[in-house]
Amino acid sequence: MKIWVDADACPVAVREIICRAANRTETPATFVANHFIRIPPSKFLSMRQVSSGFDVADDEIVQSVEAGDIVISSDIPLAAEALEKGAIVITSRGERYTLDNIKPRLNMRDFMETMRSSGVQTGGPPALSQADRQAFANQLDRLLAQKS
Template sequence: MHIWVDADACPKVIRDILFRAAERTQTPLTMVANHPLPLPGSTLIKQLQVPKGFDVADDEIVSRIQPGEILVTADIPLAAEALEKGARVITPRGEKFDTGTIKAKLTMRDFMDTMRSSGIHTAGPATLSPADRQTFANQLDQLLR
């Protein structure tokens, strides 16, 4: 078991939950980002720093992730690729992606991207709430069991 984190956009509060969970369950965790991140002193928690560039971190995660491992990301195309490899995927808000729902998520993402490209302004994601943090922690615990 291994936890992979698409860390460039992962909120600090979620990183802290991940660090505690990795230590508690003795699960290796790798933060993949294109810039240095502050990490706790732990042999279980590592950073894989990748060069800056479009999808460089995503490509690195996909090349390394194994079936049954956990990926934390809000990136829907990355989630789809990880699911194809047999990984389990959760967003920083605690939403689990699976093979039965990912196609609909990709379709909606592409639709919203088309709307933004045509000049229609869409709202970004809501601020991460205490309920979101709790949902994430609960879902992560469930995946780690």
């Protein structure tokens, strides 16, 4: 089992939780981004910088992920592709995407994108709360506990 992080939009607090969990459980974690991400030195942590461009980091994750790996991303199309490959996908708020719930998410995402392109202001997600961080840490711990 490996952890793959869509690091371009990953909050710093979540990145720190991932680093601690990866080191504690000796699980390799790779942060993929199109800009440099600072991570602590560790044999379990790596940073893979990809070229700039639309979905380049997502494509790198999809190409590299294997069944049973954990993908951390709120990107719904990336989540759908990772799920198809047998990966486990959680968001930085600790929500788990599954084959059962991803299709309605894709539909809602497409609908909201259509709304935005027609000029409707939809706003973004709320700031990451302490409860969100705790939910993420708990979900990640549960998944990593299953590997042993």
